[in-house]
Amino acid sequence: MTTRWLTPEEQRAWRAYIAASHLLEDAIDRQLQQEAGMPHVYYSILANLSEAPDRRLRMTDLAERTKITRSRLTYAVTRLEKDGAVRREGCPSDKRGSTAVLTDEGMTLLERTAPGHVDTVRAALFDRLTPEQVGQLEEICASVARGLEGDDTQAPPDDVPWLRRSPGPCT
Template sequence: MTTRWLTPEEQRAWRAYIAASQLLEDAIDRQLQQEAGMPHLYYSILATLSEAPHHCLRMTDLAERLKITRSRLTYAVTRLEKDGTVRREGCRMDKRGSLAILTDEGTALLERTAPGHVETVRASLFEHLTEQQVGQLEEICTEVARALQGDGEQSAPDDLPWRRRSSTSCT
Protein backbone atom coordinates (compact mmCIF):
# COMPACT_ATOMS: atom_id res chain seq x y z
CA MET A 1 0.00 0.00 0.00
CA THR A 2 1.32 3.41 -0.96
CA THR A 3 1.15 6.18 1.62
CA ARG A 4 -0.94 9.15 0.52
CA TRP A 5 1.08 11.99 2.08
CA LEU A 6 -0.65 15.23 2.92
CA THR A 7 -0.42 17.93 0.31
CA PRO A 8 1.24 21.17 1.41
CA GLU A 9 -2.21 22.76 1.78
CA GLU A 10 -3.47 19.82 3.86
CA GLN A 11 -0.33 19.90 6.00
CA ARG A 12 -0.80 23.64 6.72
CA ALA A 13 -4.50 23.11 7.51
CA TRP A 14 -3.70 20.16 9.80
CA ARG A 15 -1.03 22.06 11.72
CA ALA A 16 -3.27 25.12 12.02
CA TYR A 17 -6.06 22.92 13.38
CA ILE A 18 -3.75 21.29 15.95
CA ALA A 19 -2.36 24.63 17.14
CA ALA A 20 -5.79 26.26 17.36
CA SER A 21 -7.46 23.34 19.14
CA GLN A 22 -4.66 23.02 21.71
CA LEU A 23 -4.57 26.77 22.39
CA LEU A 24 -8.35 26.94 22.67
CA GLU A 25 -8.53 24.01 25.07
CA ASP A 26 -5.75 25.57 27.17
CA ALA A 27 -7.54 28.95 27.33
CA ILE A 28 -10.79 27.30 28.40
CA ASP A 29 -9.06 25.09 30.98
CA ARG A 30 -7.18 28.04 32.49
CA GLN A 31 -10.37 30.10 32.81
CA LEU A 32 -12.32 27.25 34.41
CA GLN A 33 -9.46 26.40 36.80
CA GLN A 34 -9.25 30.05 37.90
CA GLU A 35 -12.98 30.61 38.31
CA ALA A 36 -14.23 27.21 39.42
CA GLY A 37 -11.20 25.06 40.25
CA MET A 38 -12.16 22.48 37.65
CA PRO A 39 -10.97 21.36 34.22
CA HIS A 40 -13.02 21.73 31.06
CA LEU A 41 -14.10 18.08 31.17
CA TYR A 42 -15.76 18.54 34.56
CA TYR A 43 -17.56 21.65 33.37
CA SER A 44 -18.71 19.73 30.27
CA ILE A 45 -20.15 16.98 32.47
CA LEU A 46 -22.10 19.50 34.54
CA ALA A 47 -23.31 21.38 31.46
CA THR A 48 -24.40 18.19 29.69
CA LEU A 49 -26.33 17.04 32.75
CA SER A 50 -27.95 20.48 33.07
CA GLU A 51 -29.35 20.12 29.54
CA ALA A 52 -30.69 16.57 30.07
CA PRO A 53 -34.25 15.82 31.16
CA HIS A 54 -34.40 15.82 34.97
CA HIS A 55 -30.69 16.84 34.96
CA CYS A 56 -29.86 13.15 34.75
CA LEU A 57 -28.25 10.71 32.31
CA ARG A 58 -27.11 7.11 32.37
CA MET A 59 -23.34 7.01 32.68
CA THR A 60 -23.00 5.22 29.33
CA ASP A 61 -25.07 7.88 27.58
CA LEU A 62 -23.11 10.66 29.25
CA ALA A 63 -19.83 9.07 28.09
CA GLU A 64 -21.15 8.88 24.54
CA ARG A 65 -22.33 12.49 24.52
CA LEU A 66 -18.95 13.66 25.82
CA LYS A 67 -17.00 11.27 23.56
CA ILE A 68 -14.88 9.88 26.40
CA THR A 69 -14.24 6.42 27.80
CA ARG A 70 -16.51 5.18 30.55
CA SER A 71 -13.51 4.75 32.86
CA ARG A 72 -12.46 8.38 32.36
CA LEU A 73 -16.04 9.48 33.01
CA THR A 74 -16.25 7.34 36.15
CA TYR A 75 -13.09 8.96 37.50
CA ALA A 76 -14.40 12.47 36.77
CA VAL A 77 -17.85 11.80 38.22
CA THR A 78 -16.30 10.34 41.37
CA ARG A 79 -14.42 13.61 41.83
CA LEU A 80 -17.56 15.66 41.14
CA GLU A 81 -19.43 13.53 43.69
CA LYS A 82 -16.81 14.41 46.32
CA ASP A 83 -17.37 18.08 45.48
CA GLY A 84 -21.15 17.60 45.86
CA THR A 85 -21.96 18.74 42.32
CA VAL A 86 -23.08 15.35 40.98
CA ARG A 87 -24.55 12.28 42.62
CA ARG A 88 -24.79 8.77 41.29
CA GLU A 89 -27.73 6.41 41.68
CA GLY A 90 -28.51 2.94 40.46
CA CYS A 91 -30.84 2.77 37.49
CA ARG A 92 -34.28 1.38 38.38
CA MET A 93 -34.82 0.00 34.88
CA ASP A 94 -31.45 -1.74 34.61
CA LYS A 95 -29.69 -2.82 37.80
CA ARG A 96 -26.33 -2.87 35.99
CA GLY A 97 -26.57 0.77 34.96
CA SER A 98 -26.03 3.89 36.99
CA LEU A 99 -27.22 7.44 36.60
CA ALA A 100 -25.31 10.68 37.00
CA ILE A 101 -27.50 13.42 38.42
CA LEU A 102 -26.68 17.12 38.66
CA THR A 103 -27.18 18.38 42.23
CA ASP A 104 -28.39 21.81 43.32
CA GLU A 105 -24.75 22.61 44.18
CA GLY A 106 -23.74 21.63 40.64
CA THR A 107 -26.45 23.84 39.17
CA ALA A 108 -25.31 26.77 41.32
CA LEU A 109 -21.69 26.23 40.27
CA LEU A 110 -22.70 26.21 36.60
CA GLU A 111 -24.73 29.40 37.03
CA ARG A 112 -21.69 31.14 38.58
CA THR A 113 -19.20 29.76 36.05
CA ALA A 114 -21.13 29.86 32.76
CA PRO A 115 -20.80 33.63 32.09
CA GLY A 116 -17.00 33.52 32.32
CA HIS A 117 -16.85 30.33 30.28
CA VAL A 118 -19.01 31.79 27.51
CA GLU A 119 -16.93 34.97 27.47
CA THR A 120 -13.74 32.93 27.15
CA VAL A 121 -15.18 30.89 24.27
CA ARG A 122 -16.41 34.05 22.56
CA ALA A 123 -13.11 35.93 23.02
CA SER A 124 -10.95 32.93 22.10
CA LEU A 125 -12.89 31.74 19.07
CA PHE A 126 -15.96 33.54 17.79
CA GLU A 127 -14.67 37.12 17.93
CA HIS A 128 -12.03 36.07 15.38
CA LEU A 129 -14.52 34.68 12.86
CA THR A 130 -17.05 36.20 10.50
CA GLU A 131 -20.65 34.99 10.58
CA GLN A 132 -19.93 33.00 7.42
CA GLN A 133 -16.86 31.39 8.99
CA VAL A 134 -18.91 30.36 12.03
CA GLY A 135 -21.28 28.53 9.69
CA GLN A 136 -18.34 26.94 7.88
CA LEU A 137 -16.77 25.86 11.17
CA GLU A 138 -20.02 24.18 12.21
CA GLU A 139 -20.36 22.48 8.84
CA ILE A 140 -16.76 21.23 8.83
CA CYS A 141 -16.83 19.96 12.42
CA THR A 142 -20.21 18.29 11.94
CA GLU A 143 -18.99 16.47 8.83
CA VAL A 144 -15.76 15.30 10.45
CA ALA A 145 -17.63 14.09 13.56
CA ARG A 146 -20.24 12.33 11.42
CA ALA A 147 -17.54 10.54 9.42
CA LEU A 148 -15.55 9.48 12.49
CA GLN A 149 -18.65 8.20 14.31
CA GLY A 150 -20.00 6.38 11.29
CA ASP A 151 -23.27 8.33 11.32
CA GLY A 152 -25.24 8.45 8.11
CA GLU A 153 -24.46 5.98 5.33
CA GLN A 154 -21.43 4.46 7.04
CA SER A 155 -21.89 1.96 9.88
CA ALA A 156 -20.74 2.91 13.37
CA PRO A 157 -17.22 1.79 14.25
CA ASP A 158 -17.27 -0.82 17.00
CA ASP A 159 -14.04 0.43 18.53
CA LEU A 160 -15.41 3.77 19.75
CA PRO A 161 -14.94 3.58 23.53
CA TRP A 162 -18.26 5.19 24.39
CA ARG A 163 -20.29 3.11 21.95
CA ARG A 164 -23.02 1.25 23.78
CA ARG A 165 -26.68 1.91 23.32
CA SER A 166 -28.98 2.40 26.27
CA SER A 167 -31.98 4.41 27.31
CA THR A 168 -31.44 7.96 28.56
CA SER A 169 -34.48 7.83 30.81
CA CYS A 170 -34.05 8.77 34.46
CA THR A 171 -37.48 7.69 35.60
Protein backbone atom coordinates (compact mmCIF):
# COMPACT_ATOMS: atom_id res chain seq x y z
CA MET A 1 0.00 0.00 0.00
CA THR A 2 1.36 3.37 -0.88
CA THR A 3 1.68 5.89 1.89
CA ARG A 4 -1.31 8.00 2.74
CA TRP A 5 0.34 11.38 3.12
CA LEU A 6 -1.18 13.99 5.33
CA THR A 7 -3.85 16.14 3.78
CA PRO A 8 -3.24 19.88 3.82
CA GLU A 9 -5.58 20.21 6.79
CA GLU A 10 -3.76 17.48 8.64
CA GLN A 11 -0.43 19.04 7.87
CA ARG A 12 -1.54 22.37 9.20
CA ALA A 13 -2.88 20.75 12.33
CA TRP A 14 0.29 18.73 12.81
CA ARG A 15 2.57 21.69 12.40
CA ALA A 16 0.46 23.76 14.73
CA TYR A 17 0.50 20.96 17.26
CA ILE A 18 4.27 20.55 17.14
CA ALA A 19 4.77 24.26 17.57
CA ALA A 20 2.26 24.61 20.37
CA SER A 21 3.45 21.63 22.33
CA HIS A 22 7.09 22.71 22.16
CA LEU A 23 6.30 26.27 23.12
CA LEU A 24 3.98 25.21 25.90
CA GLU A 25 6.36 22.71 27.44
CA ASP A 26 9.18 25.21 27.26
CA ALA A 27 7.14 27.93 28.90
CA ILE A 28 6.00 25.66 31.68
CA ASP A 29 9.43 24.19 32.24
CA ARG A 30 10.96 27.62 32.44
CA GLN A 31 8.38 28.86 34.88
CA LEU A 32 8.64 25.83 37.15
CA GLN A 33 12.40 25.82 36.99
CA GLN A 34 12.29 29.39 38.23
CA GLU A 35 9.71 29.01 40.95
CA ALA A 36 10.10 25.42 42.02
CA GLY A 37 13.59 24.58 40.86
CA MET A 38 12.47 21.58 38.88
CA PRO A 39 11.16 20.69 35.43
CA HIS A 40 7.52 20.00 34.74
CA VAL A 41 7.78 16.21 34.90
CA TYR A 42 9.21 16.39 38.39
CA TYR A 43 6.45 18.69 39.48
CA SER A 44 3.91 16.29 38.04
CA ILE A 45 5.41 13.49 40.05
CA LEU A 46 4.87 15.47 43.22
CA ALA A 47 1.38 16.48 42.14
CA ASN A 48 0.43 12.88 41.46
CA LEU A 49 1.72 11.80 44.82
CA SER A 50 -0.21 14.57 46.53
CA GLU A 51 -3.45 13.18 45.17
CA ALA A 52 -2.80 9.56 46.00
CA PRO A 53 -4.28 8.10 49.14
CA ASP A 54 -1.78 8.59 51.90
CA ARG A 55 0.40 10.52 49.45
CA ARG A 56 2.23 7.40 48.43
CA LEU A 57 2.47 5.38 45.27
CA ARG A 58 4.38 2.39 44.03
CA MET A 59 7.04 3.30 41.51
CA THR A 60 5.47 1.48 38.60
CA ASP A 61 2.10 2.96 39.35
CA LEU A 62 3.59 6.41 39.51
CA ALA A 63 5.40 5.83 36.23
CA GLU A 64 2.17 4.84 34.57
CA ARG A 65 0.27 7.83 35.82
CA THR A 66 2.91 10.29 34.76
CA LYS A 67 3.49 8.47 31.48
CA ILE A 68 7.21 8.23 31.89
CA THR A 69 9.57 5.28 31.85
CA ARG A 70 10.53 3.54 35.03
CA SER A 71 14.15 4.41 34.63
CA ARG A 72 13.36 8.05 34.18
CA LEU A 73 11.26 7.91 37.29
CA THR A 74 14.01 6.22 39.28
CA TYR A 75 16.33 9.06 38.39
CA ALA A 76 13.74 11.71 39.15
CA VAL A 77 12.76 10.27 42.50
CA THR A 78 16.39 9.99 43.49
CA ARG A 79 16.79 13.67 42.81
CA LEU A 80 13.58 14.63 44.56
CA GLU A 81 14.66 12.53 47.50
CA LYS A 82 17.88 14.53 47.70
CA ASP A 83 15.76 17.66 47.70
CA GLY A 84 13.72 16.26 50.56
CA ALA A 85 10.45 16.42 48.66
CA VAL A 86 10.01 12.68 48.48
CA ARG A 87 10.96 9.70 50.56
CA ARG A 88 11.34 6.10 49.42
CA GLU A 89 9.90 3.28 51.42
CA GLY A 90 10.16 -0.43 50.86
CA CYS A 91 6.98 -2.36 50.29
CA PRO A 92 6.34 -4.87 53.09
CA SER A 93 4.09 -7.14 51.04
CA ASP A 94 6.39 -7.32 48.03
CA LYS A 95 10.02 -6.99 48.92
CA ARG A 96 11.00 -6.07 45.38
CA GLY A 97 8.75 -3.09 45.48
CA SER A 98 9.51 0.46 46.40
CA THR A 99 7.07 3.21 47.29
CA ALA A 100 7.52 6.92 46.80
CA VAL A 101 6.04 9.07 49.53
CA LEU A 102 5.50 12.82 49.36
CA THR A 103 7.08 14.42 52.41
CA ASP A 104 5.57 17.36 54.24
CA GLU A 105 8.32 19.44 52.80
CA GLY A 106 7.34 18.27 49.35
CA MET A 107 3.73 19.09 50.02
CA THR A 108 4.67 22.55 51.18
CA LEU A 109 6.72 23.12 48.08
CA LEU A 110 3.79 22.03 45.98
CA GLU A 111 1.37 24.33 47.77
CA ARG A 112 3.72 27.22 47.50
CA THR A 113 4.33 26.80 43.79
CA ALA A 114 0.96 25.60 42.57
CA PRO A 115 -0.57 29.06 42.11
CA GLY A 116 2.22 30.27 39.85
CA HIS A 117 2.05 27.10 37.86
CA VAL A 118 -1.68 27.29 37.39
CA ASP A 119 -1.35 30.90 36.35
CA THR A 120 1.11 29.90 33.68
CA VAL A 121 -1.07 27.10 32.37
CA ARG A 122 -4.01 29.45 32.33
CA ALA A 123 -2.22 32.25 30.58
CA ALA A 124 -0.71 29.99 27.98
CA LEU A 125 -3.64 27.70 27.39
CA PHE A 126 -7.03 28.00 29.00
CA ASP A 127 -7.44 31.73 28.91
CA ARG A 128 -6.97 31.52 25.19
CA LEU A 129 -9.61 28.87 24.61
CA THR A 130 -13.37 28.99 24.60
CA PRO A 131 -15.18 26.52 26.85
CA GLU A 132 -16.09 24.50 23.77
CA GLN A 133 -12.46 24.31 22.79
CA VAL A 134 -11.56 23.04 26.23
CA GLY A 135 -14.01 20.24 25.70
CA GLN A 136 -12.72 19.56 22.23
CA LEU A 137 -9.16 19.42 23.48
CA GLU A 138 -10.10 16.91 26.10
CA GLU A 139 -11.91 14.74 23.59
CA ILE A 140 -9.04 14.80 21.16
CA CYS A 141 -6.39 14.10 23.74
CA ALA A 142 -8.36 11.40 25.46
CA SER A 143 -8.84 9.69 22.15
CA VAL A 144 -5.17 9.82 21.32
CA ALA A 145 -4.15 8.67 24.78
CA ARG A 146 -6.58 5.78 24.64
CA GLY A 147 -5.07 4.71 21.36
CA LEU A 148 -1.52 4.78 22.64
CA GLU A 149 -2.11 3.21 25.98
CA GLY A 150 -1.63 -0.51 26.18
CA ASP A 151 -5.26 -1.43 26.24
CA ASP A 152 -7.35 0.53 23.82
CA THR A 153 -10.62 -0.66 25.24
CA GLN A 154 -10.50 -0.12 28.98
CA ALA A 155 -12.71 2.69 30.21
CA PRO A 156 -11.11 5.30 32.44
CA PRO A 157 -12.01 4.93 36.12
CA ASP A 158 -14.72 7.46 36.71
CA ASP A 159 -14.80 7.30 40.44
CA VAL A 160 -11.49 7.94 42.04
CA PRO A 161 -12.47 9.42 45.38
CA TRP A 162 -9.29 11.32 46.13
CA LEU A 163 -9.49 12.91 42.71
CA ARG A 164 -12.97 14.23 43.22
CA ARG A 165 -12.13 17.28 45.27
CA SER A 166 -11.53 19.84 42.71
CA PRO A 167 -9.04 22.58 43.48
CA GLY A 168 -5.55 21.61 44.35
CA PRO A 169 -2.12 21.55 42.86
CA CYS A 170 -3.15 18.87 40.46
CA THR A 171 -1.40 19.85 37.34
